[in-house]
Amino acid sequence: MSDPSGIPTFTTEELEIDPSSIQPMGHGGHSLVYKVSAKGFPTPSVLKIFRFTLPPNPASSTSTIFQYTHPRDPDYAYFHSEQSSYARLLPSQTSQLYTPTIHAIVTISPSFEPHILANYNPSQHRRRRQSQLRIKGEDVMERLPLKGVLIEYIHGLRLSAFPFIPAEISEKIVDGIKHIHSMGVLHRDVKKRNVLIVLNSTVSSIDEEVEEVTARDVVLDGTEKVVWIDFSNSIVLSDLRGTEEEQVEIFTRSTEAEMKEVNKMVAKLER
Numbered sequence: 001m002s003d004p005s006g007i008p009t010f011t012t013e014e015l016e017i018d019p020s021s022i023q024p025m026g027h028g029g030h031s032l033v034y035k036v037s038a039k040g041f042p043t044p045s046v047l048k049i050f051r052f053t054l055p056p057n058p059a060s061s062t063s064t065i066f067q068y069t070h071p072r073d074p075d076y077a078y079f080h081s082e083q084s085s086y087a088r089l090l091p092s093q094t095s096q097l098y099t100p101t102i103h104a105i106v107t108i109s110p111s112f113e114p115h116i117l118a119n120y121n122p123s124q125h126r127r128r129r130q131s132q133l134r135i136k137g138e139d140v141m142e143r144l145p146l147k148g149v150l151i152e153y154i155h156g157l158r159l160s161a162f163p164f165i166p167a168e169i170s171e172k173i174v175d176g177i178k179h180i181h182s183m184g185v186l187h188r189d190v191k192k193r194n195v196l197i198v199l200n201s202t203v204s205s206i207d208e209e210v211e212e213v214t215a216r217d218v219v220l221d222g223t224e225k226v227v228w229i230d231f232s233n234s235i236v237l238s239d240l241r242g243t244e245e246e247q248v249e250i251f252t253r254s255t256e257a258e259m260k261e262v263n264k265m266v267a268k269l270e271r
Contacts, residue, residue, distance in 0.1 A: 012112040019115040
């Protein structure tokens with residue numbers, strides 16, 4: 001884990017981020033993500049603002065964004081600041097995958113906050129895990145092995161798998177993610193609730209002996225790329241119990257529209 005004291009700290013003003021050029025990239029379970037142009041960093045860059053790293057700030061106590069920024073994550077204290085809100089600037093180029101390196105801690109200037117709030121939707125920005133944890137663990141266990149692998153990549157610093165995934169599978173998931181991170185590839189959220197859905201026809205293998213990672217990406221709306229990666233050599237993804245629709249419903253509570261979106265992305269990958 002990088003020590004924040006050794007990372008350069010800037011304000012949004014110092015980075016000369018032009019509010020008019022900000023492109024919202026969506027709401028993460030923990031964060032708001034924007035594509036920005038910042039002085040001295042690769043263009044375009046990704047500004048990722050983490051809600052649990054927004055420290056108590058009396059000046060912001062009446063702010064809409066403050067109401068949903070409680071310190072619910074163990075790393076909150078590690079990044080705690082008495083005066084300012086943290087964000088991170090990660091390098092990103094349209095022709096490359098994201099890397100997990102933290103290049104800077106960026107404090108949000110008061111004049112910049114309205115531009116953040118303009119793209120803030122509290123109903124989409126709450127922790128999405130809550131609805132998943134209401135699923136009974138035994139219901140999930142009955143459906144193993146899975147064709148969809150549930151993984152969570154937590155703010156570029158810590159890896160975990162959900163508790164109802166068996167420990168031996170969780171360990172392999174984390175090992176697989178660490179392996180691709182070691183090669184400079186960062187897993188992106190495929191679905192709103194961090195579910196990687198794969199079909200047999202889209203499977204590629206990754207194991208500890210493979211030096212090159214095979215990953216395929218698809219452009220969703222012209223700005224966002226989703227990387228599809230499978231760990232078939234480490235985790236059994238065949239012999240599905242229940243239909244694919246049932247599997248997707250368990251993990252994503254997908255609507256019919258979301259299912260069509262997944263099928264459309266899979267179709268693009270198969271071309």
